Amino acid sequence: MYTTHAHVTTWVIAIILFVIAFALYKSGNTKGSKIVHMILRLFYILVIITGGILFFKFQSTFGPALYGMKLLGGLLVIGMMEMILTRIKKGKGTGLFWLLFIIFFVAVLYLGFVKLRMGLHPFG
Numbered sequence: 707m708y709t710t711h712a713h714v715t716t717w718v719i720a721i722i723l724f725v726i727a728f729a730l731y732k733s734g735n736t737k738g739s740k741i742v743h744m745i746l747r748l749f750y751i752l753v754i755i756t757g758g759i760l761f762f763k764f765q766s767t768f769g770p771a772l773y774g775m776k777l778l779g780g781l782l783v784i785g786m787m788e789m790i791l792t793r794i795k796k797g798k799g800t801g802l803f804w805l806l807f808i809i810f811f812v813a814v815l816y817l818g819f820v821k822l823r824m825g826l827h828p829f830g
């Protein structure tokens with residue numbers, strides 16, 4: 707039995723690194739932000755690998771529809787983090803991407819914690 711702990715751990719760390727990288731870019735700390743951004747990109751890969759393992763393990767048992775949406779949603783959350791960081795680095799606006807990030811993030815949390823029934827159910 708494969709648990710979701712590795713996946714949850716990696717995406718929580720990714721979100722924390724994302725917030726730190728954003729704050730560093732914003733404060734003009736180019737060296738620090740570059741390093742944190744690089745580590746974050748490593749965590750994207752870990753999130754995708756751990757999520758991919760869960761996907762192949764459970765979609766065949768419980769059906770690919772919602773799992774496909776979870777996979778796509780997870781990739782979009784990662785995509786929005788990367789868009790926000792590359793745009794803030796170039797001094798471009800990030801408002802729309804923050805909105806999309808929040809929409810995809812909430813959708814993915816809902817799918818992961820409420821709809822898909824493996825792992826943790828903190829909201830019952």
Ligand code: HEM
Pocket residue numbers: 710711713714717720753754755756757758759760761762764773776777778779780781783784811814815817818819822823824825826827
């Ligand atoms: C930052 C991006 C992501 C976030 C915030 C996220 C969030 C979550 C959450 C909250 C859960 C439920 C954990 C649990 O029930 O214990 C979960 C499970 C899962 N995630 Fe992700 N995820 C992300 C990226 C991905 C990616 C990229 C994939 C696919 C490659 C993926 C595939 C899965 C699968 C298959 C599950 C198991 C669903 C279940 O049956 O509970 N996730 N994820």
